[in-house]
Amino acid sequence: MSERLPIAVLVSGTGTNLQALLNTVHGREAEVVAVASSVAGAPALARAQERGVPTGVFPRSAYADRSQRDGALADWVSERGARLVVLAGYMELLGASFLDRFPAAVINVHPSLLPAFPGLHAVEQALSYGVKVFGVTVHFVDAGVDSGAIILQRAVELPGARDPGEVLTALRPLEHSLLPQAVALFAAGTLAPDPDNPRRIAVSTDETIRVGER
């Protein structure tokens, strides 16, 4: 097998998506070399520590401004050798002082079918709009809010949904499947912008590739 892709995971909360990565691609297609949180005491940090992954905490309040925080975060992540940065429930925007350090190598998981319902409270936005089909998107991160090129998406029909918790429960397994798949595809070097439309990410292997749990 080829060399494992070193990845950093950025979190702010519970970390179920981080756990999915630790349970699937970690030690196989990828190696989680760093987990950074914007929130001290986030449960996600304990998940990393349990697997011996180095953790760091970078709260916005500890820095003069967002750009300085982003710079410190980028330094820490790159010192650990990460070549892909995965936002897994990271509840902050990343500016140029971070993104310019990892060109085309930052991805995010979002609980809607983008471009519908970007930003915070995506599921509440979708419920309030009255949609019947919900879903999950994994996309590259650019300077906008959930506006980067789409890597993978999956939908689920929930025509009678009324409660955000019920929708999130339905979306979680989709997130936990798609995010590791996207990491595996990136690690395999199979994600490439379509020359005719760089917004379209061509996936040169079967998108339904299964990444197994251990």
Ligand code: GRF
């Ligand atoms: C997920 O719903 C993800 O789509 C969103 O934040 C949530 C993170 O959940 N960006 P977890 O911390 O991975 O459990």
